[in-house]
Amino acid sequence: MRNFTSLSVIITVSFLLFSFESSAKESHVKYKVRELENVFASNRYFFKAIVDAESIGQFYKKYPNLKKYQNDVLDLYKKKEFKTIWYDDKSVSEFGALLYHKVRLLNEQGIKATMPYMNLVDDVFNENVTNDLPQIDTELLLSNMYVFYASNVYSGVDPATLKKIGWFLPAKSISYSKILDSLMVDPDRLNKDETLLFGQYYKLRAVLKRYRNIEKNNQWTKIDIDSINYKDLKPFDSGVAVKQIRQRLFVVGDLPQDSKRAVYDEEMMAGVLKYKKRYGLKLNYAITRDHINQMNEPIGNRIKTIMLNMERCRWIPTALAKANEYVMVNIPSFRLIYVKNGKYELVSDVFVGTRMTETVIFSGNMDRIVFSPYWYVPQSIIKNELKLKMAEDKNYLADHNMEWNGGNVRQKPGPKNSLGLVKFMFPNPNDIYLHDTPAKSLFDFEKRIFSHGCINVKEAKNLALAILKDNPDWPVDKIDKAMSGEKETTCMLKTKIPIYIGYFTAWVTDDGEIGFYPDVYDRDKQLDKLLYSDSVVSK
Numbered sequence: 001m002r003n004f005t006s007l008s009v010i011i012t013v014s015f016l017l018f019s020f021e022s023s024a025k026e027s028h029v030k031y032k033v034r035e036l037e038n039v040f041a042s043n044r045y046f047f048k049a050i051v052d053a054e055s056i057g058q059f060y061k062k063y064p065n066l067k068k069y070q071n072d073v074l075d076l077y078k079k080k081e082f083k084t085i086w087y088d089d090k091s092v093s094e095f096g097a098l099l100y101h102k103v104r105l106l107n108e109q110g111i112k113a114t115m116p117y118m119n120l121v122d123d124v125f126n127e128n129v130t131n132d133l134p135q136i137d138t139e140l141l142l143s144n145m146y147v148f149y150a151s152n153v154y155s156g157v158d159p160a161t162l163k164k165i166g167w168f169l170p171a172k173s174i175s176y177s178k179i180l181d182s183l184m185v186d187p188d189r190l191n192k193d194e195t196l197l198f199g200q201y202y203k204l205r206a207v208l209k210r211y212r213n214i215e216k217n218n219q220w221t222k223i224d225i226d227s228i229n230y231k232d233l234k235p236f237d238s239g240v241a242v243k244q245i246r247q248r249l250f251v252v253g254d255l256p257q258d259s260k261r262a263v264y265d266e267e268m269m270a271g272v273l274k275y276k277k278r279y280g281l282k283l284n285y286a287i288t289r290d291h292i293n294q295m296n297e298p299i300g301n302r303i304k305t306i307m308l309n310m311e312r313c314r315w316i317p318t319a320l321a322k323a324n325e326y327v328m329v330n331i332p333s334f335r336l337i338y339v340k341n342g343k344y345e346l347v348s349d350v351f352v353g354t355r356m357t358e359t360v361i362f363s364g365n366m367d368r369i370v371f372s373p374y375w376y377v378p379q380s381i382i383k384n385e386l387k388l389k390m391a392e393d394k395n396y397l398a399d400h401n402m403e404w405n406g407g408n409v410r411q412k413p414g415p416k417n418s419l420g421l422v423k424f425m426f427p428n429p430n431d432i433y434l435h436d437t438p439a440k441s442l443f444d445f446e447k448r449i450f451s452h453g454c455i456n457v458k459e460a461k462n463l464a465l466a467i468l469k470d471n472p473d474w475p476v477d478k479i480d481k482a483m484s485g486e487k488e489t490t491c492m493l494k495t496k497i498p499i500y501i502g503y504f505t506a507w508v509t510d511d512g513e514i515g516f517y518p519d520v521y522d523r524d525k526q527l528d529k530l531l532y533s534d535s536v537v538s539k
Contacts, residue, residue: 050082050136051077051082051083051084051136051139051140052077052082053074055136055140056070056073056074056077056140057070059136059137059140062137063116063117063141063144065116065117066115066116066117066144069144069147069148069151072147072151072176073140073143073144073147075176075177076143076146076147076176076177076180077143079177080177084139085139085142085143085146085180086138086139086142086143087135087139092124092125092138092142095183095184095187096142097125098187098190099142099145099146099149099183099190100121100124100125100142100145102149102190103115103118103121103145103148103149106149106152106153108205108208108209109152109153109205109310110204110205110208110306110307110310110311111152111153111307112531112532113148113152115144115145115148117141120133120137120141121141121142121145124138124141124142146176146180147176150174150176150179150180151176153197153314154174154179154196154197154314155172155174155314156311156312156314156315157311157314157315157530157531159171159172161530162315165523165526165527165530166360166361166523167315167361167503168360168361168362168363169315169316169361169362169363169500169501169502170317170320170363171315171317172314172315172316172317173317174196179196194318195318196318197313197314197318198313198314198316198317198318198320198321199318199321200313200316200321200504200507200508201310201313201314203508203512204306204309204310204313204506204508204514205310206508206512207306207506207508207512207514208303208306208307208310211299211302211303211306212303214251214252214299215299215300215303219251220248220251220298220299221244221247221248222244222296223241223244223245223248223292223295223296224240224241224244225241225289225292227289230289230292232286232287232288232289233245233264233286233287234264234285234286234287235264235265235266235269235285236263236264236265237263237264238262238263238264239262240262241292242261242262242263242264242268243260243261243262245268245272245287245292245295246258246259246260246261246268246271247260248295249268249271249272249274249275250271252275253513254271254272254274254275254278255267255268255270255271264287269285272285272287273285274513276291277515278513278514278515278516279294279515279516279517280333280334280335280446280515280517281446282444282446302516304524304528304532305505305506305516305524306506306514308505308506308524308527308528308531309504309505309506309507311527311531312502312503312504312527320498320500323339323498324340324341324342325339325340325341325495325497325498326338326339326497326498326499326500327339327366327424327434327497327498327499327500328499328500328501328502329350329352329359329434329455329499329500329501329502330502330503330504330507330517331352331359331361331501331502331503331520331521332503332504332505332517332518332519332520333504333507333515333517334349334350334351334352334447334448334517335347335348335349335350336348336349336350336434336455336457336463338463338466338467340466345466345469346459346462346463346466347459348457348458348459348460348462348463349443349448349458349459350434350448350455350456350457350458351437351442351443351445351448351449351450351451351455351456352448352449352450352451352453352455352456352520353449353451353452353453353454354449354450354451354452355449355520355521357451357452357453358453358521359432359451359453359454359455359501360430360432360453360501361501361502361503362428362430362432362501363498363499363500363501364426364427364428364498364499365426365427365496365497365498365499366424366425366426366434366493366496366497366498366499367425367426367427367492367493367496368424368425368490368491368492368493369422369423369424369425369464369467369468369490369491369493370422370423370424370425370488370489370490370491371421371422371464371479371482371483371488371489371490371491372413372414372417372421372422372482372483372484372485372486372487372488372489373413373417373419373421373422373423373435373488374410374411374412374413374417374488375410375411375417375418375419376405376408376409376410377402377408377409377410377411378431378452379408380452381452382408382409386409397409400416401414401416401417413485413486413487413488414485415438415485416438417438417485418437418438419435419436419437420435420436420437420438420456420460421436421460421461421483421485422435422436422460422461422464422483423435423436424457424460424463424464424499426499430453431453432453432454432455432501433454433455434454434455434457434460434463434499435454435455435456435457435460436456436457436460436461437456437457437460439456440458442456443458447518447520449520455501461479461483464479464483465479467493467497468491471494474491503521503523504517505517505518505519505523505524
C-alpha cells in the first residue's frame with residue numbers, strides 16, 4: 001500500500017487533520033457519503049458524516065412516516081454530541097447488524113409491528129443488493145430502527161394511553177440513550193436484561209415459544225364430546241374423550257407421559273389437579289363441560305393471551321419485584337401474595353368487584369391495620385340499596401348491627417360486620433382497601449366477582465399475623481384480642497408496605513408453569529384491539 005498525504009478538512013474556523021493509508025481499491029467507500037462534520041478515518045476506509053438538527057429535520061421531511069420518533073432520535077444525537085452511532089471503521093457496526101436481526105425477530109417478543117421503510121433497512125444488510133442510500137439516510141434509518149425496537153420491546157403502550165384504559169400502576173420511565181449505551185457495551189442484554197424488563201416477561205416469552213411449537217406441530221387437538229348429553233367425567237370413567245384429555249395434559253406439561261389409555265386412572269388424576277391449579281379452578285377430580293370447553297379454546301387464543309400479558313409486563317417498573325416487602329393482588333386469578341425478603345410469606349384467595357363495580361388497577365402504600373373495624377357504608381350503597389331496604393323494614397339497621405353516625409350509616413364491629421374482623425388501609429381516591437369477610441362461602445366459587453370494589457381476603461387474619469410477625473408491640477395474643485369484635489383498634493405500621501393491584505390473565509411460576517385466568521373485566525379484548533387492530537403499522 002502507498003501512503004497518502006494528509007487531508008485537511010476546513011469546518012468553520014477550525015480544522016481536523018487525519019493521516020491514513022489506503023490503496024486505490026480500498027479507498028472505494030461502500031456507501032455514498034456527503035461532506036460531514038465528524039470525520040472518521042482508519043487504515044482501510046475514510047468516512048465523513050454530519051448529523052445535526054438540520055440534517056435530522058430534513059430526514060423526516062423525506063421519511064414522514066417516521067416523524068413520531070424525531071424527538072427521541074434528536075435526543076440520542078444530543079447525548080452523543082452528534083457523532084455517528086452506527087458505523088465503525090469498516091461499515092455499519094456489528095451491533096447495528098445484531099439489532100437489525102432482533103428487529104426481524106420481533107414476533108418472538110410477542111410483537112406484531114413493522115417499522116415504516118423497513119424495506120430500505122433490509123437493503124442495507126442485504127449483500128446481494130446495491131445500497132444507493134446516502135450514508136446520512138442509512139445512519140438515521142438505523143437510529144429510527146433502534147427507537148422503534150426500544151419503544152416496542154422496553155416501553156410498550158405510552159403512559160397517557162395506559163391511564164385511558166384504566167391502568168394506574170406506577171408508570172415506567174426509561175431513557176433510550178442510556179439503554180443504547182448499555183446495549184452497545186454488552187449486546188447480550190438484547191437477549192435478556194431484567195434491569196429493563198420485569199422478570200415475568202422472560203418467563204412468558206419462553207412459554208410463548210413452547211405454545212407456538214405446539215401450534216406448529218398440530219398437537220392442540222380438539223376434545224370430542226356430546227355437549228348435549230355430556231356427564232361430568234370422574235375417576236375410572238373411560239372413553240375417547242378421556243384419551244384426548246390425557247394427550248392434552250401431556251402436551252401442556254401436566255402429565256410427564258402419554259400412556260394413551262382411555263381410562264381416567266390415578267396418573268391422569270394427578271394431571272387434572274395440576275391443570276386445575278394452573279387455571280385457578282376448584283381442586284377436585286371432576287371434569288365438567290365447562291372444563292372441556294376451556295380445553296377446546298383455540299391455541300391461537302392462548303398465544304394471544306400470552307402476548308397481551310407480555311405487553312403488560314413492559315409497563316411494570318423492574319424495581320417492583322426487587323422491593324423487600326410488598327403485597328400484590330392479581331384480579332383475574334383472584335389471588336393475593338405477600339412477599340417479604342424475596343419470599344412468599346402468604347398466598348390467599350380473594351374476591352373482587354363485580355362488572356358494575358370493578359376493582360381499580362392501581363397502587364398504594366399500606367400504612368395501618370384496623371382490627372374489629374366499623375364499616376362506614378358508602379353513600380352510593382346508601383342511595384342505591386339501603387334506603388329501599390330501610391323503607392321496607394324500619395328495623396333493618398338494628399337487625400344488621402348498623403347505626404346512624406353524623407348523617408352517615410356505619411356498621412358496628414362484630415363477626416357479622418361486612419369487613420369481617422380486620423381491614424388493611426392504604427389511602428387512595430378510590431376508597432378501596434383489603435379486608436376480611438364473614439361471607440366465607442363465596443370463596444368456594446371459581447369466578448369470584450362479588451364486592452363493591454374492595455378486595456375481600458380469605459386469609460385476612462393470617463395476613464395480619466404475617467405483616468406483624470416481627471413487630472414486638474403486636475404479639476399473637478394481642479392480635480387475637482383486637483380481633484374479638486368488641487371495639488375498633490388501629491395498628492399504625494412502622495414501615496409502609498407497597499400494594500399493587502394488577503391485571504394479568506396469564507402468569508408463569510418460577511418452575512415455568514403457566515396459569516391462565518378469566519378475563520373478568522374484558523381488558524384483554526380492549527388491549528387486543530389497541531395493539532393488534534392494525535398490527536402492520538408501527539406503534
